[in-house]
Amino acid sequence: MAFKRPDGRKLDEIRPMTAKTGIIPNADGSAMFTFGKTVAIAAVYGPRMLHPQHMQDPKSAILRVNYDLLSFSVADRKKPGPSRRSQEISKVTEWALSPALDLKDFPNTVIDVQVYILQADASTRVAGINAASMALAQAGIPMRDLVCAVAIGKMDKELVVDVDKDEEDFEDGEGATDIPLARFANSDEFTLLQLDGKIQPEVMNKAIALADKAMAKIYEVQKKALKEVHSE
Amino acid sequence: MKEFETKNNEEYEDMGSEPVSRTVVVPGEVVATGEDFLPGEGARREGSDVVASRYGLAEKIGRVVKIIPFSGAFIPRRNNVVIGRVSDIVHSGWIIDIDYAQNGFLPLMESPRFVNKNEMDQFLAIGDVVSAKIWSVSPKGIDLAMKGKGLGKLEGGFVFRVNPSRVPRIIGREGSMINLIKEKTGCNITIGQNGWVWVKGNDIDSELKVRKAIEFIAEKVLVSGLTEKMEKWFGENK
Numbered sequence: 001m002a003f004k005r006p007d008g009r010k011l012d013e014i015r016p017m018t019a020k021t022g023i024i025p026n027a028d029g030s031a032m033f034t035f036g037k038t039v040a041i042a043a044v045y046g047p048r049m050l051h052p053q054h055m056q057d058p059k060s061a062i063l064r065v066n067y068d069l070l071s072f073s074v075a076d077r078k079k080p081g082p083s084r085r086s087q088e089i090s091k092v093t094e095w096a097l098s099p100a101l102d103l104k105d106f107p108n109t110v111i112d113v114q115v116y117i118l119q120a121d122a123s124t125r126v127a128g129i130n131a132a133s134m135a136l137a138q139a140g141i142p143m144r145d146l147v148c149a150v151a152i153g154k155m156d157k158e159l160v161v162d163v164d165k166d167e168e169d170f171e172d173g174e175g176a177t178d179i180p181l182a183r184f185a186n187s188d189e190f191t192l193l194q195l196d197g198k199i200q201p202e203v204m205n206k207a208i209a210l211a212d213k214a215m216a217k218i219y220e221v222q223k224k225a226l227k228e229v230h231s232e
Numbered sequence: 233m234k235e236f237e238t239k240n241n242e243e244y245e246d247m248g249s250e251p252v253s254r255t256v257v258v259p260g261e262v263v264a265t266g267e268d269f270l271p272g273e274g275a276r277r278e279g280s281d282v283v284a285s286r287y288g289l290a291e292k293i294g295r296v297v298k299i300i301p302f303s304g305a306f307i308p309r310r311n312n313v314v315i316g317r318v319s320d321i322v323h324s325g326w327i328i329d330i331d332y333a334q335n336g337f338l339p340l341m342e343s344p345r346f347v348n349k350n351e352m353d354q355f356l357a358i359g360d361v362v363s364a365k366i367w368s369v370s371p372k373g374i375d376l377a378m379k380g381k382g383l384g385k386l387e388g389g390f391v392f393r394v395n396p397s398r399v400p401r402i403i404g405r406e407g408s409m410i411n412l413i414k415e416k417t418g419c420n421i422t423i424g425q426n427g428w429v430w431v432k433g434n435d436i437d438s439e440l441k442v443r444k445a446i447e448f449i450a451e452k453v454l455v456s457g458l459t460e461k462m463e464k465w466f467g468e469n470k
Contacts, residue, residue, distance in 0.1 A: 028305055047305055049333045058371065100259075102285065105307070107371060109333040137287040138258050140304020140397065142274070144285070145260030185258045226287060229257045 003158045006166040014150070014162040014214055019130070019225035023137045031225070035162055036122035037101025042131035044139040047109035059182035063095040065113045067128055073120040073207035089114075089125045096129050096149065096182040096192035102142040112142065122168045123151040126180050129192065134222050147191060148215040149182035152207045154199055159207055161214045174198065181211045183220040188212070198207055250430060253292050257284040257299065264297050265345060274299030286306045306332055306396040306426040307375055312366045313383070315424035316376075318356050318403060323349070326356050328364065331393070331426045334374055342378040363422050386422065391434025392443055395448045396427035398450040401458065408459050409449065417442050441469070 005011070013038030024030035027043035034040070045063045055062065065091040072081040093115060113135065115128040124148035133147040149225030153163035156173030163178055170176040183190045192210075200205065210232070257263055263275060264282040269390040271277050275297050276288040284290060288301035308314070308330070316328035316336055337355075340347060342364075347355045355360065363383050366378040378384055394402065403410050403421055414421055419442050420435030429446055433439040448465060452458060 029303060047333050106333065138303055140286060140288070140301045142285045143259035146258060184260070188260075223258050223261075226258045 002137055005064075005155075005156075006170075007164065009160075011158060012161045012210060012213065014217060015164065017218065017221045018135060019091060020220050021225055022136055027135070027139075029135045029137070029141070031129050031131045031134035031138060033134065033207060033222075035121075035123050035127050036164060037119055038123050038127045038164075039117070039119040040124060040127035040131045041116050042128065042135040043114045043119060044111060044135045045114075046111040046130075046139075047106035047141075047144055048112070050108060050110035055110075056108040058107050059104060059108040061103035061111050063094055063098045063101060063103070063111050065090045065097065065115065065132065067093055067115045067117075067125070068125060069117045069120055073117050084206070089128070092192055092194065093129055093132060094230050095126065095231045097132055097136065099189070099191050100133065100144050100147050100184060102144060103138065103161060105142065111136075111139075115137075120165075122163050123176075125149075126151050126182065129182050130222060132225055134226060135157075137226060144159075145184040146219065147182050148218040148222065149180065149186050150214040150218060152179045152181060152211050153177060154179075154197065154203065154207070159203065159210055162212055179204075181205055181208070183211070183215050185215065187220070195211065247417060254289045255313075256288075257290045258287050259284055263290045263299075266290065268295060269350055270296050272296040274296030274301060277285045289346065302396055303395055306330075308366050308369050309334055310366055312425040313363060313375060313422075313426035314366060314426045315361060315363050315386070315430055316392075318358050318360045318362065318427070321352050321356075321358065326352070326444060328362060328376060330374070330376075331396075331428065332374070334381075336364065336366070336376045336467075338362070338376040338378060341374070344379070344384065353387075356385060361391055363424060363430065382422065386430045387431075387453060389420070389430055391430050392427055393425050394429060394450045396425065399423055399425055401452075402446055402449050404459055409462065412459060412462055412466075413442055413445050417445075441459075444469070 018034045021031045023032050024043045029044040050056050053084045067086050071078045113132050117124045129149035151163045153160045153167050153171045154177035178198050180194050182192035262281045262283050263284050269280045269282045275282050276285050282297045284299050286299045286301045288299045290299055314330045316330040318326050319329040320327035325339040328338050330336045343355050362385050364378045367375040367377040417438040419431050419438050422430045431439045431442045
């Protein structure tokens with residue numbers, strides 16, 4: 001095993017995670033989730049009235065996610081405002097979360113989820129999904145399950161769990177592959193699978209198996225954060 | 233003198249006084265295993281397990297497992313007393329903002345005395361605060377009623393918000409908590425199920441004390457025997 005990750009982690013080691021709920025008093029639910037230096041916060045508002053009316057669904061509420069990588073979150077200032085990238089991530093986050101929600105009790109309404117990345121060190125979309133799923137639970141929205149998310153990377157031929165910025169920019173050999181995955185905590189239904197780079201089909205199965213193990217750890221962190229608020 | 237009607241709230245129990253098993257659960261967590269248990273509010277059956285659908289306290293009462301949510305937006309039900317603010321006047325009544333995705337509608341007929349259609353703001357103007365009862369909830373909207381004891385326009389005082397899921401605790405079993413606060417401060421208090429609280433007292437100090445007391449209760453989610461604790465709190469915060 002000559003392969004070493006740039007920050008010295010083991011191949012299946014996740015960066016230190018922290019999670020906290022109820023961080024935004026004015027939101028109906030809120031949470032923070034961090035993977036090492038990546039910090040994501042999420043705020044949930046609603047169910048509330050949806051305008052324009054033609055977007056309303058008379059059978060259930062709709063979920064509206066807005067992901068924003070804040071301008072100070074990266075070393076070079078990012079131009080603030082919506083971008084192609086943030087629109088894409090907003091949409092995939094929405095798709096990753098909506099199967100977990102049961103919104104038929106709130107017809108014609110919207111649930112707004114704001115995801116902000118305060119510090120970015122790769123894996124921001126999965127940190128955002130983890131935070132948003134906790135925030136939705138804290139907002140008292142009926143849910144099937146919590147959603148856990150993690151990014152699996154491939155550096156040359158080695159699979160690594162929880163990609164950071166150095167690993168994302170890895171260029172030797174086969175180069176870097178980034179696979180963000182999201183899954184229900186208590187069943188093996190995946191709600192997000194993206195792939196940026198190249199991977200062999202048989203290696204993909206290994207990557208998913210690695211993700212399953214990582215999800216269990218993430219779920220414990222999320223569960224603990226939600227439970228300890230009320231333990232005093 | 234506006235008295236809060238406690239009889240509407242008997243379905244909510246003071247969480248501190250019954251010795252049943254309670255645990256904090258997150259959505260998707262298995263609360264009970266086996267066909268012996270039945271899923272109640274906030275829970276569902278999956279295979280042979282009863283699984284939580286919401287974040288809150290799981291409570292087993294006999295065979296039924298239900299989840300008391302910690303937080304979340306107000307969901308209107310018939311006969312809930314709510315406090316709202318007049319947001320618009322239309323030809324047949326008033327539109328009331330009740331802090332929900334839909335506005336409430338208070339028909340003209342609900343006013344206790346005759347109101348001239350051209351001078352509806354003489355009775356309720358935009359911005360006025362009212363306490364009303366939810367008459368019906370339908371996909372078309374929420375209808376309010378204002379005929380009843382303790383309902384009507386709330387004049388003077390001020391309104392603040394608490395989390396709607398804390399309202400049963402603030403009222404207490406058969407109004408024990410709210411009556412304690414009223415007795416200690418001498419203020420008139422009306423609490424809506426939507427989490428709006430209206431307070432009016434003789435002086436601003438006692439009004440602010442009510443607000444402090446209620447916010448103190450809203451913070452304490454899992455504490456039992458809260459009414460006794462509040463008596464002590466009033467002792468310390470003279």
